[in-house]
Amino acid sequence: EIVMTQSPLSSSVTLGQPASISCRSSQSLVHSDGNTYLSWLHQRPGQPPRVLIYKISNRFSGVPDRFSGSGAGTDFTLKISRVEAEDVGLYYCMQGTRLYTFGQGTKLEIK
Amino acid sequence: EVQLVESGGGLVQPGGSLRLSCVVSGFTFTTYWMHWVRQVPGEGPVWVSRINTDGSSTSYAESVKGRFTVSRDNAKNTLYLQMNSLRAEDTAVYYCARINLGTYDYWGQGSLVTVSS
Numbered sequence: 643e644i645v646m647t648q649s650p651l652s653s654s655v656t657l658g659q660p661a662s663i664s665c666r667s668s669q670s671l672v673h674s675d676g677n678t679y680l681s682w683l684h685q686r687p688g689q690p691p692r693v694l695i696y697k698i699s700n701r702f703s704g705v706p707d708r709f710s711g712s713g714a715g716t717d718f719t720l721k722i723s724r725v726e727a728e729d730v731g732l733y734y735c736m737q738g739t740r741l742y743t744f745g746q747g748t749k750l751e752i753k
Numbered sequence: 754e755v756q757l758v759e760s761g762g763g764l765v766q767p768g769g770s771l772r773l774s775c776v777v778s779g780f781t782f783t784t785y786w787m788h789w790v791r792q793v794p795g796e797g798p799v800w801v802s803r804i805n806t807d808g809s810s811t812s813y814a815e816s817v818k819g820r821f822t823v824s825r826d827n828a829k830n831t832l833y834l835q836m837n838s839l840r841a842e843d844t845a846v847y848y849c850a851r852i853n854l855g856t857y858d859y860w861g862q863g864s865l866v867t868v869s870s
Binding site: 681696745 | 788790796797798799800812848850852854855856857858860861862863
């Protein structure tokens with residue numbers, strides 16, 4: 643099983659300031675088809691997760707452009723350029739290259 | 754509008770059974786693999802099972818293999834998860850989700866399963 647490790651596990655950010663979350667996989671996420679199936683999801687309390695970024699850096703429909711993803715191989719990053727109040731909650735990285743596993747989550751709060 | 758609506762959760766005793774249903778609308782159900790994902794409150798999501806477009810191929814997490822069965826009725830746009838021999842550690846919110854582009858692009862609202870005596 644591919645293990646996904648996120649850091650930090652919690653982050654307190656001032657409104658309008660940037661935020662960054664890292665995710666490391668225990669194996670390369672490059673699939674045999676050439677794609678890297680690393681995505682980022684956001685979850686608010688009482689709601690299901692919703693996808694923000696797929697295949698490392700592609701924003702899902704309707705996701706604001708303040709969210710961006712980067713990385714390759716085993717190291718990936720989600721960045722929020724200017725944090726807004728609605729961005730609070732839990733962020734998960736997820737790999738879909740060999741079955742499906744999630745990181746342990748990063749809690750984002752407003753300072 | 755894409756919608757996935759789960760039902761069938763509840764309280765069950767250890768060793769008991771439940772069947773979850775997920776009715777989908779707003780997309781062509783027959784063209785997507787579908788998954789079940791569960792989440793213990795306060796923890797990250799965990800993949801449970803998947804099924805291909807015509808139901809001929811299924812996969813399961815080791816923790817549920819031999820106890821859970823995923824199926825689908827394409828005529829009814831419905832995904833199922835039959836859960837037998839339930840254990841306390843199966844207690845979680847269960848989500849049906851559509852897999853697309855290597856991620857889950859749409860999720861149901863979740864169905865709580867509680868296994869307790």
